[in-house]
Each structure stands twice: as structure tokens, then as C-alpha cells.
Amino acid sequence: MHEVEAYIGLGSNLSDPQAQVSSAMQELNSIPETNVLKVSSLYISKPMGPSDQPDYVNAVAKISTNLSPERLLVELQGIEQSHRRQRNGQRWGPRTLDLDIILFGDIQMDSKTLQIPHYGVTEREFVLIPLQELQADLIIPGKGEVEELIAELPPYELSRIENNNG
Numbered sequence: 001m002h003e004v005e006a007y008i009g010l011g012s013n014l015s016d017p018q019a020q021v022s023s024a025m026q027e028l029n030s031i032p033e034t035n036v037l038k039v040s041s042l043y044i045s046k047p048m049g050p051s052d053q054p055d056y057v058n059a060v061a062k063i064s065t066n067l068s069p070e071r072l073l074v075e076l077q078g079i080e081q082s083h084r085r086q087r088n089g090q091r092w093g094p095r096t097l098d099l100d101i102i103l104f105g106d107i108q109m110d111s112k113t114l115q116i117p118h119y120g121v122t123e124r125e126f127v128l129i130p131l132q133e134l135q136a137d138l139i140i141p142g143k144g145e146v147e148e149l150i151a152e153l154p155p156y157e158l159s160r161i162e163n164n165n166g
Contacts, residue, residue, distance in 0.1 A: 004105040005037070006072065007134070008061045009118065009127050011098040015084075017057035018042060018161065020097050024079055025061055031075040033066035040130030042161040048124075053094040057161070060102065060130035069104045073114055076101070102127055106141045117141060122149050125156040 008028065012020035021042060028036050040060045047053045065072055076099040083097035102118045109116050117140050121127050128150050131138055138146045 003064050003066050004107075006063050006065055006069075006104040007102040007131060008063060008076065009058070009098075009100040009102045009130075010061065011056050011058045011100075011126070012083075012096055013047065013054045013056040014094050014096045017054070020083055021057050021059050024083065024097055024099065025059065027079050027082070028061055028063060031063075031065070031067070031072070031079075034072070034075070035064050036061055037064055038062045038134055040133045043126055043130060044159045044161060045126040046157055047094075056126065058126040058130065060127060060134060062134050069101060069107065069109065069114055069116060070111075072104070073101060102131070103138075103140060108141050117143060123153070125150070125153050125158045128153070129158055 010021045010024050012018075012024075014020075025036065025039050028034065038061070043058045045056045045058050047056060067075065080097050080099055100118050101114065101116055102121055104116045107116050118127070121140060122143050128146055131140075132146045132150060136147065140146060140149065143149065
């Protein structure tokens with residue numbers, strides 16, 4: 001595999017979410033053949049799923065990697081597990097850490113375990129806004145320009161956490 005730039009979405013709403021996301025950003029550098037190039041600010045967003053859960057802290061990291069998408073996913077799941085991620089089958093439920101491959105170069109794929117670009121990228125302000133912060137002219141393969149996708153979003157509540165030293 002040759003080196004590819006990828007974008008990883010990070011999110012947490014349990015056990016000090018800001019610390020969970022900040023720690024995970026650092027841990028991305030521990031993935032073999034992978035380097036963090038840039039990280040977005042941290043953002044607070046309302047939960048997508050059940051509303052009886054805390055707000056989320058979200059961010060996006062831009063990385064370079066020589067791993068395949070499937071191998072990167074395995075590494076990300078390992079980081080989630082080190083943060084005591086519980087997979088109880090509840091979709092969009094509370095979690096200590098969620099790591100998603102948002103983009104992987106210009107690859108478009110849909111397998112049993114992985115969909116790239118991430119299936120929800122066009123509707124999620126907590127992904128699109130940090131992506132725009134990292135690369136304003138970014139084009140999401142098969143979806144369009146980040147700036148245009150943000151303009152099409154319904155009204156949203158997303159606030160940036162100031163003083164992120166990420």
C-alpha cells in the first residue's frame with residue numbers, strides 16, 4: 001500500500017469526553033505506518049440518537065498512512081477498546097470513544113465492515129465543519145465539496161471549544 005491521506009472522525013460523550021478525544025488524537029500516532037498531520041478544534045454537538053444522553057465532543061484528524069482501510073479500521077477499533085468502548089448494539093448510543101474513517105484518499109468503497117466515504121458524512125455538521133477547518137477546499141468523493149455540503153445542512157447547534165491545544 002502506498003501512503004494515503006485519510007480523515008478520522010473522533011467522538012465521545014462519556015467519562016470526560018474532552019479528555020477521551022484529546023487522548024485518542026495522540027494515540028493515532030501510535031498506529032503503525034501512520035502519522036497525524038493535523039487535528040481540528042474540538043466541538044460540542046447534540047447527540048444524533050437518543051436525546052437522554054450527554055452532548056458529544058467531536059473532532060477530525062487528518063492522517064497519512066501506509067495501511068489499507070481495513071487494517072486502519074482494526075487499529076482504530078483497538079484504540080476504542082483501550083478507552084473501554086462498549087458495543088452493546090444500541091445505535092447512536094452513548095460511548096467513551098468512537099473513531100470513524102471518514103475519508104481514505106479518493107477511495108469509494110462499500111463492504112460488509114466499511115463504507116468510505118463514511119455513510120453519514122453529508123448530514124453531519126460535527127464532521128463537515130471540522131473537515132472544512134482542516135481543508136477548506138476538500139472534495140468528498142461522490143458527494144461534493146465540503147463547503148457546498150455545509151451550505152445544504154439544516155440549522156444545527158455546534159459550538160467550538162476554545163483553547164484546544166490538540
